[in-house]
Structures are given as C-alpha cells and as structure tokens.
Amino acid sequence: MPGRLNRKKWWIAAAILWALILLFRMMPLYKPAPSAPFSGPYWYNPYKEVNPEGRWTRANFHAHSNAWGFFTNGRKNTVENILSKYDSLGYDVIGVSDYQHITQTGATPYIPVYEHGFNILKTHQGSIGARRVYHGDYILPQTRSQKQHILNKLRERTQVLVLNHPDWMGGYSPRDIRFLTGYDCFEVLNDYWNSEDLWDVALSSGKPAMIVGGDDAHNVFKQTDLARDLTLIYTVSDTLKPKGIYRALIQGAAYGVEVTRQMSRAQVIEKRETLDNMPLLQSCKIRNDSLIVTLTGNARSFRFTGQNGKILKQVAASVNGIHGASYRLQPDDTYVRVKIALPDSSHIYLNPVMRTVEKDMKPPMPASRKRGLFSIFDK
Numbered sequence: 523m524p525g526r527l528n529r530k531k532w533w534i535a536a537a538i539l540w541a542l543i544l545l546f547r548m549m550p551l552y553k554p555a556p557s558a559p560f561s562g563p564y565w566y567n568p569y570k571e572v573n574p575e576g577r578w579t580r581a582n583f584h585a586h587s588n589a590w591g592f593f594t595n596g597r598k599n600t601v602e603n604i605l606s607k608y609d610s611l612g613y614d615v616i617g618v619s620d621y622q623h624i625t626q627t628g629a630t631p632y633i634p635v636y637e638h639g640f641n642i643l644k645t646h647q648g649s650i651g652a653r654r655v656y657h658g659d660y661i662l663p664q665t666r667s668q669k670q671h672i673l674n675k676l677r678e679r680t681q682v683l684v685l686n687h688p689d690w691m692g693g694y695s696p697r698d699i700r701f702l703t704g705y706d707c708f709e710v711l712n713d714y715w716n717s718e719d720l721w722d723v724a725l726s727s728g729k730p731a732m733i734v735g736g737d738d739a740h741n742v743f744k745q746t747d748l749a750r751d752l753t754l755i756y757t758v759s760d761t762l763k764p765k766g767i768y769r770a771l772i773q774g775a776a777y778g779v780e781v782t783r784q785m786s787r788a789q790v791i792e793k794r795e796t797l798d799n800m801p802l803l804q805s806c807k808i809r810n811d812s813l814i815v816t817l818t819g820n821a822r823s824f825r826f827t828g829q830n831g832k833i834l835k836q837v838a839a840s841v842n843g844i845h846g847a848s849y850r851l852q853p854d855d856t857y858v859r860v861k862i863a864l865p866d867s868s869h870i871y872l873n874p875v876m877r878t879v880e881k882d883m884k885p886p887m888p889a890s891r892k893r894g895l896f897s898i899f900d901k
C-alpha cells in the first residue's frame with residue numbers, strides 16, 4: 523500500500539515541521555544590539571534641571587511582601603508592615619514588588635511594581651509602573667536572545683524596565699550586557715549585590731542605563747533588610763505623581779545611595795536620623811567643558827569614572843571635607859559618572875553625563891533586531 527505509506531510519511535514530516543515552528547516560536551534569535559560607546563558633539567546631563575527649588579525624595583521599589591506566593595521569608599511582612607516601616611524611614615515612594623504579581627498597596631503615590639523571573643540563575647527584572655504581568659520565563663540558564671525576548675515582552679507591559687541585581691549569580695554576564703538593549707534602569711545597588719562594574723560595561727557599550735538602588739527586602743523586621751540601598755528622585759512639585767517618578771527615573775534625575783555596613787544594622791530611628799542628615803546633590807552642571815558637582819554638605823572624596831570603568835580623577839578632602847569637585851571633560855570622554863564617599867563612608871552614585879548626537883536628548887537605547895528567519899514572528 524504505497525499510497526498509505528506516503529501519507530504516513532507526509533504526516534510525520536508535517537509534525538516535525540510544526541514542532542520546529544513551535545520551537546522557533548519559543549526561541550526567537552536576536553542580533554546582538556550595537557555596542558558602540560556614546561558619541562556626538564553634545565553632553566546629556568540628567569541633572570540639568572536640578573536646582574534648590576526642587577527636593578530629593580526617598581524611594582524603594584524592591585520589597586517583597588507575604589501577600590503573594592511562598593517566596594518571602596518574613597512570615598508577618600504584610601503590605602502594611604512594609605508601608606509603615608518605610609514611612610518611618612522618611613520614604614515618600616514605597617513600592618511592594620512581589621514575584622510575578624502586581625500587589626495593590628493603597629500607598630500614595632501608588633506605584634504598581636513587581637519582580638519578574640523564576641529561572642534558576644536569578645535573571646530578574648523590575649517592572650516599575652507595571653500595567654500587567656508577563657507570565658513567561660525561561661527556567662534554565664538563559665541565552666542572550668531569551669533575555670532579550672523577555673525584556674521585549676516586559677517593555678510592552680511597563681513604564682520603567684529595570685535589570686534587577688544584574689551581576690548577582692551571573693544573572694547577566696558582561697557579554698549579555700554589551701549586547702542587550704531596550705531597558706531603562708540598572709539596579710546597581712541591591713542589598714545582595716553591588717553591580718557597579720557591570721554598569722560600566724553597559725555604559726561603555728552605549729546603553730544609557732540609569733541607576734536605581736533597592737533593598738530587595740524580604741523581612742522588614744530585620745534591620746539589615748531596610749534602607750541600605752535607596753533611590754533618591756528629584757521632584758519639583760509638592761505632590762509626587764507616578765508619571766513624574768517614571769520620567770525622573772528614565773531621564774536620570776535620580777541617584778543611588780548605599781549606606782555603610784554599620785548603618786545597615788542600626789535601628790529605624792537611627793537610620794532615619796542618618797538619612798535626614800545626609801548631604802544631598804545640590805547641583806551637577808556642565809560649564810565650559812567642566813563637570814561641576816556640588817553637595818549640600820561635606821564629602822570625603824569625589825571619584826570621576828569614564829569609558830571602560832577607568833578612573834579619570836579622584837578628589838579627596840582635607841580634614842574638613844569638601845562639598846564639591848569638578849572635572850575637565852576631555853574630547854575622548856564618552857560618559858563620566860561621579861561616585862561620592864561621604865564622611866561616614868556611605869556612597870552616593872550619580873547617573874552619568876553622556877555624549878549625545880542631539881542637544882538635550884538622552885542617547886537612545888538601540889532597537890532590538892531579530893535574526894532573519896525569526897523576523898516573521900511578532901516581537
């Protein structure tokens with residue numbers, strides 16, 4: 523019965539083809555995003571608008587409650603507990619970021635956030651201003667294309683897309699970071715991991731990743747889970763609106779603070795006092811090719827870092843401390859960021875000034891592009 527045999531073969535071929543299509547559908551392949559340093563005749567300064575009329579507000583977008591799932595260690599750790607602890611610490615923006623779930627908090631302003639990812643190597647993303655949850659992930663160690671695919675899916679569903687603790691457990695390798703694109707922020711500061719070196723990899727390959735700092739708190743009754751890594755957001759109006767917060771994060775009118783190990787163990791009252799007395803960024807300006815940074819109080823040192831993480835200049839204080847420092851921008855500088863050590867050894871991490879093609883425009887993230895065959899599928 524040759525006819526039947528042929529039909530059987532045809533069905534097998536069709537099944538294999540369909541399986542391949544499904545496989546391709548699951549595994550889109552992306553071209554590496556362009557990885558060229560920032561360039562252009564202008565400097566983009568994220569702090570251009572910062573002036574004494576505005577204020578810096580404390581924010582944390584990374585804290586897990588017991589409201590959802592079984593991941594959280596703290597048994598009590600309710601949404602109310604998180605809100606009240608951070609309120610006592612003087613935070614105005616308090617996000618509850620549960621895994622794969624947007625938790626309603628009743629906080630004002632209410633910022634819908636969640637943490638995405640349930641793979642084994644902690645390749646996680648923060649979704650700030652989340653519209654909806656993306657339920658997909660790749661469980662096993664992810665290829666760069668898979669990471670890009672997840673970022674693209676999240677991009678459609680959120681206002682601000684963050685790479686969470688990117689250097690932790692190799693969640694994102696330096697190679698990934700050179701070629702991934704399409705996110706807004708880098709969680710450089712996280713209670714579990716500091717990703718400063720990896721941040722320089724992103725910036726050096728022309729990815730305008732803006733900083734956030736987050737506690738990643740799982741139990742707010744443990745002192746060391748609270749107010750160790752924070753984001754300060756610049757605001758000019760008295761009422762903080764979600765839209766303004768998203769804009770500040772994306773444009774870079776924010777900076778990161780990392781408190782000392784000693785302070786991380788302190789009680790809430792002592793932490794509050796330390797934060798209240800901590801010098802703030804007063805201004806960051808570019809004048810006649812000089813980058814000039816001023817604080818409202820004294821610092822111990824200012825460090826200017828550029829392309830490939832190279833230290834360009836370090837200004838250390840004499841006994842009394844200094845409240846500002848400057849650096850002459852060189853023709854071959856592509857970005858310059860400033861890290862400030864305060865007298866108690868807490869650190870302030872400013873966003874970089876970056877070279878840009880268009881005046882006052884933040885250099886854009888390159889578009890992600892699929893490899894030929896995969897371009898027939900949607901994003």
Ligand SMILES: [Zn+2]
Nearest residue numbers: 637646686687
């Ligand atoms: Zn995480």
